[in-house]
Amino acid sequence: MTATATPTKDEIVALETSYWDAMKRKDGAATAKLAADPSLVTGARGVMSIPKAKMGAMTKEGSWTLESYSFDDVQVTTPAPGVAIIAYKVTQQVTMDGKPLEMHAADQSTWIRGDNGWECHAHSETMLQDKKPN
DSSP, X not given: OOTTSOOOHHHHHHHHHHHHHHHHHTOHHHHHHHEEEEEXXXXXXXXXXXXXXXXXXXXXXXXXXXXXXXXXXXXXXXXXXXXXXXXXXXXXXXXXXXXXXXXXXXXXXXXXXXTTEEEEEEEEEEEOSSSSOO
């Protein structure tokens, strides 16, 4: 893909998957590399502006482990050649404070291609109340 080419859905899904895989490995260096500086995050804890270094530390530390995840109903839009927005439902198997938990959420990420390659500038997660992500 050239610097001005519009990314394909598969390329954006691969970026998002690489981020989730890094979280699963607790690879803070990888999540920091993929995050913008700062990255905006919204979710159950409100709104946060997270610098790259803190994103990496948050991935490595904490009393949680992402055991597995799967995406469903993936939608991608590319409003400009260097901008992509991905939205999807995700089922996550996590361990928090030693307890297994299955979570269902709707997530959205905004990726922008700049001098450092693709970076996630914003991510939001909304927990779903239903038991199935369909």
